[in-house]
Amino acid sequence: MKKIMSVVVSIILGISMTACGSSVKSEEVVATINEKNITSSYYEKTLALYKQSVESMYGATIWDTEVEKGVKYKDQFKDIMLQQMIDAEVMYQEAKKENLLPSKAEVDKKFKELKKDIDSDQEYKKSLEKIGIDDEYLKTQQEQDLALQNYKNNFNKTTKISDEEMKKYYEDHEKDYYRDEVKASHILISTVDKNNKPLSEAKKKEAKKKAEDVLKKAKAGEEFAALAKEYSDDPGSGSQGGDLGYFAKGQMVPEFEAVAYDLKVGEISDIVESQFGYHVIKVTDKIDEQTPYEEVKDSIKDTLLTEKFSEQIKKLSKEAKVEKNEDVIKKIKL
CATH class of the missing domain: 3.10.50.40 (Chitinase A; domain 3)
Structure with missing residues (x-):
């Protein structure tokens, strides 16, 4: 089950095509991050986008699998997805502060490319429409993805990894090499x-x-x-x-x-x-x-940058003012 969790956590934007029903009103707020709301409608659409990706790997029965006493996977999945959405919003806000948001032209270009791919697959296009994925949602995702990539690229560019850090990592993980x-x-x-x-x-x-x-x-x-x-x-x-x-x-x-x-x-x-x-x-x-250190130092640097970036996101999310509406979250079904 840890493997399943790690797969979900590693996804930045998954695509799924299974609708999920709910009795929740679309204007209800699932969570607020520094006064920015995640609505139940947006949360449901994102859950639906990820759902089939998970089912394609582990089957539809995965949702009722008990991951710990009294807790089913579908319940943890909702929590994991919401945390990813919170992390993404925190990163987006930080990218905005650092003037790293993409230009309108960049977003429009990526959106046109995405639409072209979707339009070429009518079955997929219908499945997106079925769960309410419209152009506004897709464009928002494109803008966020570009902003997060800009933020990560800038983080990697400005974060220094010393040779001492890399050598220590190599020594601590010598068996891996x-x-x-x-x-x-x-x-x-x-x-x-x-x-x-x-x-x-x-x-x-x-x-x-x-x-x-x-x-x-x-x-x-x-x-x-x-x-x-x-x-x-x-x-x-x-x-x-x-x-x-x-x-x-x-x-x-x-x-x-x-x-x-x-x-x-x-x-x-x-x-x-x-x-x-x-x-x-x-x-x-x-x-x-x-394997000699010199042959793997570049991959070690990438590993350390990934670890530091993960730590940075956790830090930002911890410092952000996050409020979750558990009553609304509980009403949303997969």
């Missing part, structure tokens, strides 16, 4: 159908015989990539000569991973059985090294 990876290719002879249902025992025996034949060819020195292109049932890697690229521990099924990490570079495995079928694996490279 240690690479223990394998690069391998494989040939998969599947034992499941297109719906991932197991094949019959007879078909499974045929698959194993085929895998054994392919293994003999590979061990005899036939080009592994050519064999993968001809025989592999893995649609993703088969056309690439079986190449899976580099992977770390935990990224492959346990049976596959154990053999791949045990093989030496250039070695070909015996048949490895997994839930997907029979694999013939060839390890093509291994990396076992600590």
Whole structure:
């Protein structure tokens, strides 16, 4: 469930197409941030925009999932979304103070581009209309997005990250920059159908015989990539000569991973059985090294800037005068 929360929190502007009903009057106020109101109508539309994005990842049943005793996900989702709206409004107000708002021409340009995309998808356009998303709402969102981006860009430009800070972060997170990876290719002879249902025992025996034949060819020195292109049932890697690229521990099924990490570079495995079928694996490279600080200092700087920006938003939101109308919030349904 923490993963779900982190996905929602990471979204700045999500798009969803599911309407949400409510008995709340549109002029009621959900929250006030430094005398700027978030109306229930605006809140409902924003909730609706996000809703399908979450459902597409986790299914429609996610809303009634209990995240803690007596608290369902739909209730926490509403709180998370409202806090994001409050944070966005606080940032917008700060951008305004710092003369970082976009020009009318910039907003109009982005709005025209958005409208063009929407108009090209009639089904999507109708779904937006169904939940009351009009041009005024879209234009407001475009202006806010541009303002927030300007604010973030300016923050990154003016915030100094010292070499000492970056080195300390590297030392504190040294394990994160240690690479223990394998690069391998494989040939998969599947034992499941297109719906991932197991094949019959007879078909499974045929698959194993085929895998054994392919293994003999590979061990005899036939080009592994050519064999993968001809025989592999893995649609993703088969056309690439079986190449899976580099992977770390935990990224492959346990049976596959154990053999791949045990093989030496250039070695070909015996048949490895997994839930997907029979694999013939060839390890093509291994990396076992600590990535030097100089190679990752730029990414560390980006990480520290992101952390500092997050701290800045929390600070601004904490200092802002925020009033929530819990009675109105409770009446709004997903």
